[in-house]
Amino acid sequence: MTDGVPTLSLDLSTPDPVPAAGIERALELMRSGRLFRYGEDRSAGREVARLEGEVATLLGRRYGIGVNSGGSAIFVALKAIGIGPGDRVLLNGFTLAPVPGAIVHAGARPVLVECTEDLTIDLEDLERRLREGASAVLVSHMRGHVADMDAVATLCQRFDAPLVEDCAHTLGATWNGRQTGTFGVAGAFSDQTFKHVNGGEGGFLVTDDEALAAAAILYSGSYMFYGQHTARPPLEAFEPLRELIPNFSLRMSELAAAVVRPQIALVAERARGWNERYAWLVAELSAIPGIRLPRRDPREGFVGSSLQFFVDGQDGGRMERFVRTCDEHGLHVKWFGAPEPIGFTSTYEHWGYLEAALPRTRAILARLCDLRVPLALTRDDCTTIGSIVRHARETAGQPIATKRA
């Protein structure tokens, strides 16, 4: 561009590389051909089983179950708590497409709850929906924003609704000192490339509930090899279930587990790296008139692997111009208010298979933008991003209110 505004050369969707140990192990596995987690003898795969033990330890839960995606982890958790046709499952309206998808996959009906300006589930609306009846609550810590989980858990207990957490963006994050994924009956995590550990595809769930763990292992597609799991309930727990639970074939591959395992030890270190970069971006963006960052509760121990901001005072046309100007300078901002779903970004209004009217969430998403925070991001990149956003905000037009006055 010739407007004197710098261009960002870094692609924000740059993934973080697999540690050398994971590459080595993956190569060994490929040479051996042992890519399936179960085997008919005991020399069978050990990577998924070990990863399951490691994630259970990391999260301080008794059982860990690997599956083929984060969406599958949610689906299996819902099935294992008995969710099926006729059930209403509450979830926050600000979430990613695979989350309502997992509820529908389980045969149940997603009932969306409003979100707040903090981008977390609205507790008042949650209570209202719980009063109408719910078989379960699925709280999605969308883009790493963690609600007051003590309050959410208390509400769920009061209404006797089991709580499942979608922690796709919160591996390593806490509320009030306690890790996400440990507030309800089960926590579901994703190993998809853009989450906190990168296995390409994959996911896992953690739980302390013996019957839930046994059911989840069977649903995931363990045949009669469930004994090869290490972070599992005693074999007796499987006896009453093993001939009743269908095999949904949602297993994690040995290869995915091999590349993820060395990343588990890096979760805390990576979180520090993301948070450092998040703070750099906050310093840049919070200085720009018309750009507002969501408030973060001091009890939220978030991991800043992505950053959301509001562009205030803009209508849809100006938001489009804002996004386009950023794009022209190499900054690919995702906008949750776009009329059409684009790439990963769709909102509840695009999920035509469900009915929902969420006026407050709609107004919030209309101004909400999103940036991925790769670990490759430098301090200089953040300065460039600040200049681009400032320029795009200035050229997108004056705030509507100011113009009318």
Ligand SMILES: *Cc1c(COP(=O)(O)O)cnc(C)c1O
């Ligand atoms: C990525 C993601 C998921 C699903 O993970 P997959 O592994 O892609 O199925 C669920 N919830 C949220 C909020 C996510 O970002």
